[in-house]
Amino acid sequence: MPVARYRRIADDIRARIARGDWAVGQSLPSRRELAARYSVNEQTMRLAYQLLRRQGILEGEERKQVSVAHPAAVRTLTDVDATWPYSSETTDTRPRPATEELAERLGVQVRAQLQHETVECLDPGGRSAMLVSTWWRGRRRPHARFTAELETVELGEEQAHALGLLVDALAYRVLRTRLDEHDAPVETADLILPMDRWRIRLG
Structure with a gap:
């Protein structure tokens, strides 16, 4: 079964964070800007951002700027x-x-x-x-x-x-x-x- 496009984008963003494209605490581009870069609609980017927030990779509220999450202190x-x-x-x-x-x-x-x-x-x-x-x-x-x-x-x-x-x-x-x-x-x-x-x- 093919992987949903938003999941592939989330995987790519996660990999870019891991190699240092965005540092902990740094804001990511807007959904609109990244949607244009990945040639997808904003809804697809919203799903990718939502998945990454749920996984603790990104932090920030819906419809606001998101940034690379600090590792959660447990x-x-x-x-x-x-x-x-x-x-x-x-x-x-x-x-x-x-x-x-x-x-x-x-x-x-x-x-x-x-x-x-x-x-x-x-x-x-x-x-x-x-x-x-x-x-x-x-x-x-x-x-x-x-x-x-x-x-x-x-x-x-x-x-x-x-x-x-x-x-x-x-x-x-x-x-x-x-x-x-x-x-x-x-x-x-x-x-x-x-x-x-x-x-x-x-x-």
Whole structure:
């Protein structure tokens, strides 16, 4: 079976990167420019770029400039309740009504008004390493312990945009719920970790 043209182009770009035509961090030409060089339409180049982003060869958002990706630093998450040791940015603090899932996790009524924040945790190089969305009722309270569950999810548009990945890319989702001394939930959070940047080892 013949190899799709966009895959052949992706292979050629990968080979050119390997021989140093483009260095790590360097921007590639626009899709339009490379489409002209390869004598294909822009949709074919879009598929090639998309494949290379998925493989971690390129980084950058859809419809924006892409560059040669730095090798992803793979970290191991062992403590989901630990403080993030590097810089972070709070990107959203809008209150939210409790969904059925959040109501169950927090022991509140569906559509109860919850406080909320989403924090983007950055690695030492300034790239997004993890997103943490937290919800709680009333004022924040200290916790005595926590529970955690692990699953995989496909990234939504906002998450993919923040992490510089493709929509529907797979990520780990850690559901962390903090409990008080009476085992009542005081807050719950989703930790979204790109699968190409993390290993998970929960005790």
